Amino acid sequence: MCRNIRTLFNFEPPATEQEIREASLQFVRKLSGFTAPSKANEAAFQQAVAEVAASATVLIRSLTTTSTPRDREVEAVKAKARSATRFGRGLPD
DSSP states (O other), rough: OGGGOOOOOOSSOOOOHHHHHHHHHHHHHHHHOOOOHHHHHHHHHHHHHHHHHHHHHHHHOOOOSSOEEHHHHHHHHHHHHHHHHHHHHHOOO
């Protein structure tokens, strides 16, 4: 489930609020063990997602680095290559 959480810091363009929220949702899903919470737990679940997203936003916007920002497309190609190596498949055309 947490394989969908990606590094969001030091990219050009910077991570969007939507990307941060999606990562926060995956994190809360992992912690809670729920893919979709019951109606009784929905409010607590959504509040946790909002709080994690707010904290993640503060963190990502506060971090500094001297390295050059990474390119999302280059990182996606690298990830596909790692996946192909890991799962023994050739690279897609």
